[in-house]
Amino acid sequence: MSFGRPVRIGPGETVVRTVCPYGCGIGCGVLAHVKDGRLVKVEPGDFRGTGHICARGLSTPKLVYHPDRLKYPLRRVGGRGEGKWERISWDEALETVAGKLHKIGERHGKSSRAFVSTGVGALANLLTVGFAGASGGTFILPAGLGDSAGPCADQAMYGAFMWFGEDYSNRFDRPPAFCLVWGNNPAETEPFKWRRIREARGRGARLVVIDPRFTTTAAKADEWIPIRPGTDAALALGLMHVILERNLFDAAFLMRHTVAPFLVRADTGAFLREKDIAPTGSDKYMVWDAKTESPASFDSPHRVPAISGSYTVAGFDCRTAFQLLTELIAQYPPRRVSEITGVPAGTIVRLALDYASHRPAAIYRGMGCTRGSFHGDLSFRAINTLAALTGNVRTKAPPAHVYNMGAFFTHGVPSFVTLLQMYEAVAAGKPHPIKALWMTRHNLINQDPNFNRITRELLPKLELVVAVDMFMSTSARYADIVLPVCSHFECDDLIASIGSGSHEFMQLQQKVIEPLYESKSDLEIYAALARKMGIEGFLDKSVKEYLEILLASGHPSMAGITLDRLREGPMPPAPYDAPAYATPSGRIEFYVERLKPFGQELPVYLEPMESPLSPLAKRYPLTFSSTHPKYRLHSMFANVSWIREIDPEPVLNIHPADAEPRGIRDGHLVRVFNDRGEAVLKARVHQGIRPGLVNTGQGWSPEHYAKGTHQALTHETLNPAQAAIYEPNSAFYDTLVEVEPVKEALR
Amino acid sequence: MTQRYGLVIDLERCIGCHTCTMACKVEHGIETGSGIRVETVGGPHPDTPAGTFPDLSMYYLPIPCMHCADPPCREACKAEAIVRREDGIVFVDESKCNGCGECLAACPYGALFYDEDRHAARKCDLCRERLDEGFEPFCAVCCPEEAIRIGDLNDRSGALIRAIKERKGYTLKPERKTGAAVYYLPPLPRRKA
Numbered sequence: 009m010s011f012g013r014p015v016r017i018g019p020g021e022t023v024v025r026t027v028c029p030y031g032c033g034i035g036c037g038v039l040a041h042v043k044d045g046r047l048v049k050v051e052p053g054d055f056r057g058t059g060h061i062c063a064r065g066l067s068t069p070k071l072v073y074h075p076d077r078l079k080y081p082l083r084r085v086g087g088r089g090e091g092k093w094e095r096i097s098w099d100e101a102l103e104t105v106a107g108k109l110h111k112i113g114e115r116h117g118k119s120s121r122a123f124v125s126t127g128v129g130a131l132a133n134l135l136t137v138g139f140a141g142a143s144g145g146t147f148i149l150p151a152g153l154g155d156s157a158g159p160c161a162d163q164a165m166y167g168a169f170m171w172f173g174e175d176y177s178n179r180f181d182r183p184p185a186f187c188l189v190w191g192n193n194p195a196e197t198e199p200f201k202w203r204r205i206r207e208a209r210g211r212g213a214r215l216v217v218i219d220p221r222f223t224t225t226a227a228k229a230d231e232w233i234p235i236r237p238g239t240d241a242a243l244a245l246g247l248m249h250v251i252l253e254r255n256l257f258d259a260a261f262l263m264r265h266t267v268a269p270f271l272v273r274a275d276t277g278a279f280l281r282e283k284d285i286a287p288t289g290s291d292k293y294m295v296w297d298a299k300t301e302s303p304a305s306f307d308s309p310h311r312v313p314a315i316s317g318s319y320t321v322a323g324f325d326c327r328t329a330f331q332l333l334t335e336l337i338a339q340y341p342p343r344r345v346s347e348i349t350g351v352p353a354g355t356i357v358r359l360a361l362d363y364a365s366h367r368p369a370a371i372y373r374g375m376g377c378t379r380g381s382f383h384g385d386l387s388f389r390a391i392n393t394l395a396a397l398t399g400n401v402r403t404k405a406p407p408a409h410v411y412n413m414g415a416f417f418t419h420g421v422p423s424f425v426t427l428l429q430m431y432e433a434v435a436a437g438k439p440h441p442i443k444a445l446w447m448t449r450h451n452l453i454n455q456d457p458n459f460n461r462i463t464r465e466l467l468p469k470l471e472l473v474v475a476v477d478m479f480m481s482t483s484a485r486y487a488d489i490v491l492p493v494c495s496h497f498e499c500d501d502l503i504a505s506i507g508s509g510s511h512e513f514m515q516l517q518q519k520v521i522e523p524l525y526e527s528k529s530d531l532e533i534y535a536a537l538a539r540k541m542g543i544e545g546f547l548d549k550s551v552k553e554y555l556e557i558l559l560a561s562g563h564p565s566m567a568g569i570t571l572d573r574l575r576e577g578p579m580p581p582a583p584y585d586a587p588a589y590a591t592p593s594g595r596i597e598f599y600v601e602r603l604k605p606f607g608q609e610l611p612v613y614l615e616p617m618e619s620p621l622s623p624l625a626k627r628y629p630l631t632f633s634s635t636h637p638k639y640r641l642h643s644m645f646a647n648v649s650w651i652r653e654i655d656p657e658p659v660l661n662i663h664p665a666d667a668e669p670r671g672i673r674d675g676h677l678v679r680v681f682n683d684r685g686e687a688v689l690k691a692r693v694h695q696g697i698r699p700g701l702v703n704t705g706q707g708w709s710p711e712h713y714a715k716g717t718h719q720a721l722t723h724e725t726l727n728p729a730q731a732a733i734y735e736p737n738s739a740f741y742d743t744l745v746e747v748e749p750v751k752e753a754l755r
Numbered sequence: 756m757t758q759r760y761g762l763v764i765d766l767e768r769c770i771g772c773h774t775c776t777m778a779c780k781v782e783h784g785i786e787t788g789s790g791i792r793v794e795t796v797g798g799p800h801p802d803t804p805a806g807t808f809p810d811l812s813m814y815y816l817p818i819p820c821m822h823c824a825d826p827p828c829r830e831a832c833k834a835e836a837i838v839r840r841e842d843g844i845v846f847v848d849e850s851k852c853n854g855c856g857e858c859l860a861a862c863p864y865g866a867l868f869y870d871e872d873r874h875a876a877r878k879c880d881l882c883r884e885r886l887d888e889g890f891e892p893f894c895a896v897c898c899p900e901e902a903i904r905i906g907d908l909n910d911r912s913g914a915l916i917r918a919i920k921e922r923k924g925y926t927l928k929p930e931r932k933t934g935a936a937v938y939y940l941p942p943l944p945r946r947k948a
Contacts, residue, residue: 016890049781060899063777195770199899214946222804224770227813230946234809362948650780654773694803
């Protein structure tokens with residue numbers, strides 16, 4: 009077998025190409041060295057001429073053989089969270105869980121049994137959704153855990169989901185001549201993607217980074233713009249203002265690929281359809297034909313649609329969508345945008361000219377935008393609109409693997425509750441009660457917003473909590489039954505390209521060692537529980553059969569992809585035709601009809617919910633963010649000694665201008681607090697953060713703080729406009745706090 | 756002329772991810788410490804910048820053993836446990852090391868560390884076992900930015916010397932006249948709009 013480069017294989021070792029499938033979303037191929045049934049080392053696997061790995065990936069053998077790995081099923085014998093356990097057998101554990109699930113189902117309805125999981129692998133995801141369906145239960149859609157505002161925006165505008173990706177505004181048929189990294193830190197969080205930016209810069213592209221923190225990415229940039237957190241939409245509107253004023257927009261692109269010329273009815277806010285003006289008319293969108301000075305359907309031949317203007321059509325007052333956008337943008341001249349964003353007006357003008365005068369110009373958006381405001385979807389929509397205004401949007405759909413999920417839904421489809429809906433489902437029974445919570449490889453209690461509400465209000469209402477984990481995670485600590493799941497080196501899975509923007513390969517996660525201790529794979533666990541619950545004929549096939557079923561979707565993207573070929577290496581999706589924009593109009597919809605009831609049909613700027621301009625800021629004047637660190641994947645790797653040697657403890661990054669008046673000194677303990685909770689950790693006072701913002705790296709658990717935890721500060725407020733499009737997001741960084749020094753005695 | 760192994764580390768590329776640090780631990784089974792550490796050139800803490808907001812700068816500096824032509828550590832080692840090979844690789848012969856720690860103090864770069872488990876001084880040996888079998892050092896293999904390159908400093912037309920000339924590569928603490936074999940390519944200047 010070829011590994012694409014010379015690989016040193018030690019005596020007695022075998023090497024298998026598998027994948028590091030964790031939640032950074034990259035999915036690096038890795039070569040696993042195995043000796044005498046033991047994983048001895050991993051190194052970068054071939055990606056057709058390249059390779060990638062990070063410090064965490066290299067440390068995975070430490071995770072696999074960690075002394076704290078869960079070795080057998082446990083039953084809680086003390087109070088929840090008290091940490092008192094007894095060892096039980098798998099049979100007894102599953103019998104107990106099945107019995108309780110059955111009773112809870114009888115009392116509160118089957119859908120009161122909720123399941124949640126996260127995983128990049130197809131099996132890791134589908135088994136939980138499938139099992140929730142087969143048992144008549146509920147699946148908790150987890151994207152609202154900070155990841156869903158981007159897909160909200162892209163679903164509305166492009167008809168596409170891109171988890172962390174931004175292919176539409178940066179992957180073109182040639183390398184970008186200008187790179188704008190916006191609320192994104194790929195040099196730390198997605199180095200595989202960062203390479204493309206670094207290479208573009210090497211070819212002469214200028215790199216500008218918009219971020220309130222001086223990240224590694226910002227340090228690599230030609231210019232750093234430290235924006236006020238959560239005001240990204242305002243900045244995008246300001247850039248568009250400059251571009252419109254100087255006539256630098258791409259009218260041809262707007263006319264051909266966006267809803268710019270479509271007429272919008274003033275009375276309803278809906279696009280004018282042919283049927284609105286002719287009783288026998290179709291659903292076709294209407295434009296104003298400037299040649300005949302009359303309405304015409306958008307696809308009628310020989311028309312010359314007007315891009316701007318107000319028109320009266322059959323008694324309806326109408327404006328083109330572009331006219332409405334123009335009127336919105338007119339409200340955001342650089343001087344006003346400067347007041348909102350804290351970015352100097354001159355910088356706004358310069359950036360607008362820089363972006364608009366290069367083709368193609370790439371924007372790499374990130375979760376700083378979507379987690380940075382309760383209205384993070386609007387931030388992305390405004391940025392997407394900026395890209396469309398200048399024609400810097402790809403006109404072909406990014407290719408992706410479409411695999412076959414049918415085998416997991418043979419026994420039914422679950423009820424779905426979004427992550428943020430879960431709080432009310434547990435607390436108040438809306439939309440339906442949740443009384444049992446099963447978490448597979450998902451550290452919900454550690455990673456979800458408003459930790460104290462979860463532990464104090466929600467947990468007491470749950471009659472059964474099960475954690476399926478590799479470690480005694482925060483979630484496992486609060487569980488009634490804890491089941492040991494195996495690591496990704498101990499089971500097979502299929503890792504599809506997930507639109508991360510790093511690469512588009514499908515890869516096989518191969519079992520290279522036997523499950524350690526009594527741990528089991530997800531398939532084994534769910535299959536055994538299905539038998540205990542009397543669900544016949546479900547999950548009765550081997551893992552190999554399921555992998556083959558997944559591949560046999562018949563979708564053109566999967567042509568030529570077999571298990572045997574995947575064992576040899578990664579496979580890109582086979583090329584296929586797909587509409588570029590799967591929106592109702594088939595165009596880029598910068599005007600979104602169905603968001604009219606929310607006043608968000610255009611990418612308007614709205615202040616963050618916990619804005620420093622709000623009354624709340626009198627008590628809590630600082631914005632608090634908890635960003636992705638380079639040394640953890642959410643809560644994973646925080647327990648790996650080799651990683652802790654580099655990044656030993658949580659710190660609060662704070663600017664001297666905020667630290668000094670509060671008497672906060674570098675390296676001393678501080679208490680970060682608001683009405684929801686607190687976290688006590690060391691202050692790191694330095695210049696690399698915008699005054700008014702304090703920041704910590706997320707993923708630490710309560711045990712790592714002197715007191716409290718960062719998620720005790722965040723909130724779970726549900727954004728109804730996001731819910732109307734997709735799953736509402738946790739706006740983790742839209743959080744106000746105060747910080748005060750702590751006496752060292754607390755340590 | 757025989758070859759002399761050297762490294763070129765591109766500071767424009769280095770993203771401070773510590774993958775090299777981890778790769779060294781993995782390859783050499785080092786529980787605490789590493790043959791290559793990554794320092795932040797900027798503020799007082801890792802990942803913090805120099806300057807005053809918003810005029811800031813920061814870059815990272817990976818520091819392995821410099822494989823000096825005239826190694827101060829070898830000078831300091833009374834047990835003669837530090838060996839310099841013909842090809843320039845400087846390594847610790849752990850069978851001779853008595854763990855006295857003199858070499859740690861003597862190294863101007865802080866490149867040696869004491870391994871509690873093995874009761875010996877340890878340091879980067881350029882993965883000499885790998886090199887001798889034709890494989891690159893593991894840190895160079897793993898670096899996601901391909902910022903670490905190994906080559907022959909005696910090859911005047913080789914890739915290393917070309918890169919050093921083109922990018923004005925430099926060694927650390929030249930005033931110590933150690934004859935360091937690790938060259939750094941400085942970060943590139945920022946571009947104006």
